[in-house]
Amino acid sequence: MDTTVARARELHRRGRAAMIANRYLMAIRWLRQGLAMLDAxxxxxxxxxxxxxxxxxxxxxxxxxxxxxxxxxxQLARAGQQVATVPDDELRSELSGIVHTNRGVLLCRVGRLEEGIDHLELGISFKERRLAEATGDRAALAESLVIALSNRGNAYGEIHRIDLATSDLNRSIDLATEHDLPIRAAIATHALGNVHQRGGDIPAALRSYKVADKAFQELEPGLLLRLRIDQAEAMISVGLADEAARHLDEVLPELRKQRIGQDIAEAELFRAAAALLDDDEATAKRMANSAQRKLIRRGSPAWAAVAALIALRVDVLRALEGRRPSARVVERALELAERLSSLKLRDQAAVAHVLAVRVEVRRGNTEQAAELLRDVPRARRTSPIDHRMLLRLCRAELALATGNRRVALAQAKAGLAELGRMRDQMGGLELVSGTALHGRELGELAVRLVLGDSSSAAGARRLFTWLERTRAQMYRYEPVESTVDVELAGRIAEVRQLSRALLRARLDGHPTSTLEVRYATSQRDAMRLGWSASPWGRARPVADLREVQAQLGERAMISFASSDDSMVAVVVAGGRVRLVRLGSTEAATEAALRLHADLNALAPDYLPAPLVEVISASARRQADKLDRQLLRPLAAMLGDRELVIVPTGALYVVPWGVLALCKSRPTTVVPSATAWLATARADVDSGHGVLLVSGPGLQAAEGEIDKLAGYHVDATALGGEDAKVVRVLAALDGVTLAHIAAHGEHEPENALFSRLELADGALFAHEVGRVRRPPRQVVLAACELALNRIRPGDEALGFAGAMLASGAHTVIAASSRVGDEPAAAAMGDYHRGLASGFSPAVALADAVAVDPLRRPFVCLGSG
Structure with a gap:
């Protein structure tokens, strides 16, 4: 072999390897060097x-x-010219097949899918024949065929020919496995995840992504960037807009550094979609416009039209806020619908059409809107859930505009049921709670409609049922015993180690930026692993009001709700159901948040007395405002009954024992009546024994645990070096009562990584929520870890939320920060009450009443 040609062949090998790893600039450098060498x-x-x-x-x-x-x-045309001059027939056919394959790949990459598939089929036919005829080493031929099949499978998925796509990709995986091509098998598995996503099977997509993720980490980390984009798209489809945004913000700088044009544009497009879901209109418009410009330059009209659709959705939202939107918005929507339809993007064309209908409804042109709506095709089984919810919302809005409230409510009911069926497939608390985002507007419309007709007892009962349909759906699922996932456990252990390293670096005054990036990345990796394994059983039916009334007995339930700026309460007490309007949501929210801030400021143990007096006075003012607005109007209905409260929005941060009407009154806080009914009916004899845990850094903890042990004859105490994560998790399994006195921290960006600090590091909500047999009652004695993170649909996440969703019946936790000494004193009083035979709600009411502002604990669950 000529040495020059040999060196050029080696440069091609290097360039191709760099290309596979998405290192395109490096690949181009080597490939051009090789071409320059062959001029002689x-x-x-x-x-x-x-x-x-x-x-x-x-x-x-x-x-x-x-x-x-x-x-x-x-460049491909130049290659084709070279192929035509190759004298050897067999080699010329082989190279021609590769040219066809690559042309197909390039066309598919920019959305010209059917053209691309035609070229891929020409390449595949030749490769199939060559592989069948080969007698020697078939690995190179097999790899070439795997590449072509993977790309055709991906393209079939994009045009929703799911069976053909799955067949191609499964064959690719089998061929790659047979010929020991692990990276090709991983790439095909990644593509199979995309096909599952196009087919609407998000759990299957996440499982495929998990397999590909592990392989890429081991074999070729450069491929993770594209995988992260597709994972972000899946997150958006199930409502995890904030998590998707963080994924994309992480990968975009690296994509820009490597100048991967199509991936940059697609990442920006999905970042725009995430921002749109998160009500960040400015970011959505900016990212969509940026993506559209890039895609037009790249010659990718289909993707550019999808970016234009996101920008249009922002403009429509803004137009709907006005009194009479411009007719030009309707024209733009219909023009874009026609363009999307010509590009065979049926679902996206339907969305643009629906946007035009919504604007016409807002303009008062109901006849024109109805005519346009008739032209919108029915949603397919594989249509994205947000597209289906938008169509339901549009139909409901049109029905409402024409005075047909019954049809509007029927559309809302059907849409939420459809969303529920999707939710039933999900795994992991984040996925289950995230789906609520897609039904937010539909649920709000339904509640607003019912609220407008709820002055009667019958109306109040209807509102109660609708509230249960629209809120806290993740607590409807029966917990099942979860299995141990070794890989997930290992990743969480890594997060724990990084958490400790980060804390030490901060205490020592060392730079933390690198550790913070590693910590955030490790958190996200662990979260992704948790998505693909569902610990949930069947969905319980929405609570029937009569069953709730029977279970309440002499107690009263207050279910708060908000529509626009109107706060209301549905009160269920004494066999009656009434609706009470409670004034401004904004006023209640402001008072709740100010009270929360005051209680946080009041928490430290040794504040100067004058400061305590000032902060306490402010906290009492806010508590009085909430009491006057939310509870005093209900006093006659409530009498002296024990309370079960279903909060909404910012009311989740209220420690109800601080409010005058609730002082010394047993009060239980629940995410929904459905969740409360399930736990209230559960087996009261489940579990055995008491576990008392004290973490490091609490001055009163050791003495507190010794004192509490005196109230329980069957208590196991773990303190000091014994209070390590693995041992505590093992001890939690199956106990009746678990009391954990440990510093904790809520993680606002990732609620399931809220944590308790133990002897060897953090114990995370994510892993506590996966205990095989969770404790019947959990007491979180020294930290702000109640239902802290409230997602759309009042989906409450956090440490306490993870425990309740996984099967704990009652959780005692603080809704704001609490000092070590008042926490220890409150817990002593609380356990004394339990030992005297009182229920958790009664025991806590008595304990909190001693000093409500310094003991902001709430009883969550069954009470």
Missing amino acids: PTADETELLEVRTRLLITLSFCVAETGSLDDGLE
């Missing part, structure tokens, strides 16, 4: 033509990724 004449013209053609083919993909489709096709 050589003895073996056939071999020179072959290597030059392969260099051009690989270069075509790289320049298409970093530049535009035209750049790639130009």
